[in-house]
Structure formats: structure tokens, C-alpha cells
Amino acid sequence: MDLFSSEKQEFRLPDAELIYFPNFLINREADMLFKKLKNETEWQEDDITVFGKTYKQPRLTALYGEDNQPYSYSNITMYPKAFTEGLQELKSKIEKISKETFNTVLLNFYRHGNDSNGWHADNEKELGKNPVIASVTLGEERPFHFKHRKLKEEKHKLILGHGSLLIMKGAMQHHWLHQIAKTKKEIGERVNLTFRKLQ
Numbered sequence: 001m002d003l004f005s006s007e008k009q010e011f012r013l014p015d016a017e018l019i020y021f022p023n024f025l026i027n028r029e030a031d032m033l034f035k036k037l038k039n040e041t042e043w044q045e046d047d048i049t050v051f052g053k054t055y056k057q058p059r060l061t062a063l064y065g066e067d068n069q070p071y072s073y074s075n076i077t078m079y080p081k082a083f084t085e086g087l088q089e090l091k092s093k094i095e096k097i098s099k100e101t102f103n104t105v106l107l108n109f110y111r112h113g114n115d116s117n118g119w120h121a122d123n124e125k126e127l128g129k130n131p132v133i134a135s136v137t138l139g140e141e142r143p144f145h146f147k148h149r150k151l152k153e154e155k156h157k158l159i160l161g162h163g164s165l166l167i168m169k170g171a172m173q174h175h176w177l178h179q180i181a182k183t184k185k186e187i188g189e190r191v192n193l194t195f196r197k198l199q
């Protein structure tokens with residue numbers, strides 16, 4: 001029996017459901033997966049255009065999916081590679097604990113503290129009405145900031161640790177924004193996976 005993976009924190013928030021499993025993966029498993037994903041993922045470095053100016057996206061990304069449906073966000077269109085066995089295994093484990101299903105995973109590789117993911121919501125049309133997003137963290141822990149679009153006092157931070165799983169669901173992607181901010185601290189690498197369901 002895995003005592004750790006059943007430990008669960010549920011956050012009561014207006015217009016959102018947030019569930020956190022700090023020890024979703026045991027350390028040894030998380031260490032192995034971090035190395036494997038860091039080395040074997042087909043990472044890409046995309047350009048983003050903001051107000052007519054083009055920048056390098058401040059992190060590496062990769063998309064894997066069960067079918068060939070492309071995924072577009074922030075003026076970037078990504079074409080999925082086929083799920084690997086390792087990703088498939090992780091997906092099954094998440095589906096079991098969350099009782100949800102997923103068909104796509106977007107991976108982010110934060111190389112250092114200057115890599116980030118700016119304020120956004122995962123509210124693309126193809127994710128359906130109330131997207132369920134399952135987010136796994138490996139490697140360096142980073143704070144995950146989230147704030148309500150209208151209720152200004154609703155601004156929070158959750159430290160996402162190595163081997164953790166965060167589920168965002170309900171109306172969260174309509175009413176809240178989230179980010180991984182840059183930091184000047186000397187920190188290590190982090191791999192994040194967000195499992196999603198494209199309709």
C-alpha cells in the first residue's frame with residue numbers, strides 16, 4: 001500500500017476547485033522520472049510575439065497527445081508527438097487518483113530562475129467548458145501564484161514540490177489566473193507536466 005499518495009489537500013476557493021497531492025510520487029520515482037523526462041523529451045524553444053515584438057519563450061516546452069490534434073495558445077501552435085510509455089504510465093496513475101481522463105500533456109522545462117510562465121488561464125476553447133488540468137512537478141520546487149480576476153483579496157501562493165500533483169478544476173480557468181514567476185535566487189531545473197483533455 002502506498003501511504004503517501006493518498007495524502008490530499010483540498011482548497012476552498014470561490015469559483016475554483018484545487019486539489020494538491022504533495023507526495024503523489026515517492027522520491028525515488030520522482031528522481032528517476034525527472035532525469036528521464038529532462039533527457040528524453042523532445043524539447044522545443046518557441047518564439048512568442050507580444051505587441052509585434054518577437055521573443056524567445058522563457059522556458060522549453062513539448063507536447064504529447066493521443067491523437068494528432070494541434071494545440072494553440074499565445075500565438076503558438078504546437079503539434080503533438082505520440083505519447084511515450086513513461087508518459088502513458090504517469091497519465092494512468094493520475095487518472096486513477098483524480099478519476100478524470102486526459103489525452104494530451106504539455107511539458108515545461110524551467111532551466112533556471114529566469115525561466116517563467118506569465119499570468120494566464122488555460123481557457124482555450126478546445127479544453128471545453130470547465131477544463132480539468134493535472135499538473136505534476138519534478139525537480140526544483142517553485143511557487144505557483146494564483147489570483148482571482150475580480151476578487152482582489154483572492155491572491156495565493158502554493159509551493160509545488162518535487163513529485164507533487166496539483167489538480168485545477170471547476171470554473172477556475174474562467175475566474176482565476178496563474179503564473180510561475182522569475183526569481184533571482186540560484187535555483188535548479190524544474191520539469192512540469194500539465195495533463196489536459198482536448199475535446
Ligand SMILES: O=C(O)CCC(=O)C(=O)O
Binds near residue numbers: 117122144178180
Ligand atoms: O509550471 C507550472 O507549474 C505551470 C504550468 C502552466 O501553467 C501551463 O503550462 O499552463
Ligand SMILES: [Fe+2]
Binds near residue numbers: 120121122178
Ligand atoms: Fe497554465
